[in-house]
Amino acid sequence: MKVLIHGAGVAGLTLAHELATCGAGVTVIEKRRQIAGNASWQAGGMLAPWCERESAEDPVLSLGRDAADWWENALPGHVIRNGTLVVAPARDAAELDRFGRRASGFRPVDAEAIAALEPDLEGRFGRALFFAGEAHLDPRKALLGLQEKLVQMGVRFEFGYGTASKPYMADFEADCTGIAAAQPTLRGVRGEMLILRTSEVSLARPVRLLHPRIPVYVVPRSGNLFMVGATMIECDAAGPITARSVMELLNAAYALHPAFGEAELVETGVGVRPAFADNLPRVERDGNKIRINGLYRHGFLLAPAMARQASDMILGHETKKELVHEAHR
Amino acid sequence: MLELYGQQVSSRLLLGTALYPSPAIMAEAIKASGVDIVTVSLRRETSGGKAGGQFWSLIQSLGVHVLPNTAGCHSVKEAVTTARMAREVFATNWIKLEVIGNHDTLQPDVFGLVEAAKILSAEGFEVFPYTTDDLVVAERLLDAGCKVLMPWCAPIGSARGPQNLDALRSLRGHFPGVPLIVDAGIGRPSHAATVMELGYDAVLLNTAVAKAGDPVAMAAAFGKAVEAGRQAFLAGPLEPRDMAVPSTPVIGMAAFS
Numbered sequence: 001m002k003v004l005i006h007g008a009g010v011a012g013l014t015l016a017h018e019l020a021t022c023g024a025g026v027t028v029i030e031k032r033r034q035i036a037g038n039a040s041w042q043a044g045g046m047l048a049p050w051c052e053r054e055s056a057e058d059p060v061l062s063l064g065r066d067a068a069d070w071w072e073n074a075l076p077g078h079v080i081r082n083g084t085l086v087v088a089p090a091r092d093a094a095e096l097d098r099f100g101r102r103a104s105g106f107r108p109v110d111a112e113a114i115a116a117l118e119p120d121l122e123g124r125f126g127r128a129l130f131f132a133g134e135a136h137l138d139p140r141k142a143l144l145g146l147q148e149k150l151v152q153m154g155v156r157f158e159f160g161y162g163t164a165s166k167p168y169m170a171d172f173e174a175d176c177t178g179i180a181a182a183q184p185t186l187r188g189v190r191g192e193m194l195i196l197r198t199s200e201v202s203l204a205r206p207v208r209l210l211h212p213r214i215p216v217y218v219v220p221r222s223g224n225l226f227m228v229g230a231t232m233i234e235c236d237a238a239g240p241i242t243a244r245s246v247m248e249l250l251n252a253a254y255a256l257h258p259a260f261g262e263a264e265l266v267e268t269g270v271g272v273r274p275a276f277a278d279n280l281p282r283v284e285r286d287g288n289k290i291r292i293n294g295l296y297r298h299g300f301l302l303a304p305a306m307a308r309q310a311s312d313m314i315l316g317h318e319t320k321k322e323l324v325h326e327a328h329r
Numbered sequence: 330m331l332e333l334y335g336q337q338v339s340s341r342l343l344l345g346t347a348l349y350p351s352p353a354i355m356a357e358a359i360k361a362s363g364v365d366i367v368t369v370s371l372r373r374e375t376s377g378g379k380a381g382g383q384f385w386s387l388i389q390s391l392g393v394h395v396l397p398n399t400a401g402c403h404s405v406k407e408a409v410t411t412a413r414m415a416r417e418v419f420a421t422n423w424i425k426l427e428v429i430g431n432h433d434t435l436q437p438d439v440f441g442l443v444e445a446a447k448i449l450s451a452e453g454f455e456v457f458p459y460t461t462d463d464l465v466v467a468e469r470l471l472d473a474g475c476k477v478l479m480p481w482c483a484p485i486g487s488a489r490g491p492q493n494l495d496a497l498r499s500l501r502g503h504f505p506g507v508p509l510i511v512d513a514g515i516g517r518p519s520h521a522a523t524v525m526e527l528g529y530d531a532v533l534l535n536t537a538v539a540k541a542g543d544p545v546a547m548a549a550a551f552g553k554a555v556e557a558g559r560q561a562f563l564a565g566p567l568e569p570r571d572m573a574v575p576s577t578p579v580i581g582m583a584a585f586s
Contacts, residue, residue, distance in 0.1 A: 187383025279351035
């Protein structure tokens with residue numbers, strides 16, 4: 001069984017891993033020259049299905065709850081299981097109650113518990129919600145780590161793949177190109193983020209700051225880096241971040257901890273999330289073509305489950321006869 | 330039937346299109362509430378790219394009137410530019426005019442609002458100004474060419490409901506012929522019914538539906554409340570009294586025993 005995967009984002013790489021683990025011959029082609037820069041590269045890397053359930057429908061929780069295990073299994077050492085802390089300024093305490101009513105899998109904590117969890121936030125918030133079962137990873141390290149592992153497993157990669165490149169023959173083709181797939185029912189939701197560097201604050205886990213207009217999260221990464229994200233704009237343009245978005249994101253980071261005001265702004269990033277109208281992902285099959293898309297803001301959270309579904313579909317239909325049958329259905 | 334700038338509209342509820350869990354849920358909420366008009370924020374939904382692409386197609390497919398708004402504009406110039414862009418993108422002269430005076434409270438800058446309304450009305454726009462409940466400002470907006478007024482009843486997204494019923498009543502009393510739409514601050518269907526009972530022509534809201542536990546069910550509830558409030562207004566509600574008044578006569582009651 002030979003499978004050709006289009007796209008080296010989180011959907012393509014997780015599918016490659018599922019297939020290669022089962023012994024399929026996998027080639028990944030990617031039109032970019034490297035992994036860096038795609039939508040997955042700009043992700044927060046939060047594996048937070050209980051928090052996400054606040055604004056997402058149930059499949060995000062049911063498909064995402066095993067994601068941390070999948071990543072830990074695929075890339076030992078990458079997953080940090082310190083949970084998620086959700087805070088709100090005293091003035092917006094009602095937002096915390098609302099969040100709590102919509103989510104599950106958390107316990108309310110007081111100022112003392114907040115200080116114990118995140119000493120640098122001591123005295124800043126009176127109440128929070130602690131989602132102990134959640135996790136996070138560094139998406140860039142995870143993408144590069146997965147690619148390296150896949151190469152060792154015998155998966156071939158071709159970057160800079162264009163229309164002039166030589167075609168590959170395969171039993172199955174998988175389209176994992178996200179917004180570039182240009183499906184008519186797919187829309188882009190622009191997300192903008194910042195990376196700050198400061199040694200004056202340290203956080204053990206992603207912290208979400210609730211605000212009626214601009215909810216943000218701050219995800220700690222190694223090297224005193226913090227990813228601050230992310231805007232949600234109904235737009236498929238990938239152009240540079242706007243001044244307004246920088247101001248709003250910085251404002252929110254500053255509200256979380258004033259020391260972020262002195263941080264270095266080392267990077268801004270823009271990604272376009274692929275989403276269907278219900279903001280839920282799909283695995284779709286047409287003959288010997290399959291596509292995974294619509295991961296929206298849940299790439300690292302939902303890609304494992306979608307990859308498993310797609311891989312089952314692919315490996316469950318190995319004979320040519322069945323493929324022909326599917327194609328004519 | 331309600332007429333706004335010559336356009337007959339059958340529903341007296343207007344819904345915003347932001348903050349829903351997904352566009353699919355937004356579309357269902359719009360259908361469930363039976364609204365005729367939705368507001369769309371140009372800045373957020375369509376900036377750059379293919380003018381909102383899929384999101385915009387979805388709204389178009391719902392067959393409702395679109396009232397573009399200048400949400401998030403803080404100056405006259407910004408609001409006027411956004412309005413002009415909106416006219417091009419949405420092919421309508423309608424514009425919900427917001428000039429925000431305070432970033433935190435989102436209170437309208439009524440001075441900038443009047444100025445922007447003047448400029449836009451002169452350019453042929455049909456302006457729906459988001460304003461406070463101040464009578465004099467309302468007069469200035471009408472002078473500026475507005476033929477519809479949209480006073481708040483509480484700050485945007487606050488869900489506090491009518492904070493100053495006297496001001497709303499007085500506005501209604503002063504401008505009997507002007508379509509008045511309560512925009513902003515509505516949190517519950519009972520709030521919507523309350524302002525409709527005062528004789529307001531319509532209600533515009535977004536957060537109260539989009540951020541409800543079940544936005545579709547809440548949209549339907551608001552549709553009913555607006556309808557009920559309107560019917561009650563037309564039916565002539567009973568004025569409150571200080572004294573108890575028995576609903577059956579006391580004098581001349583038949584004596585049993």
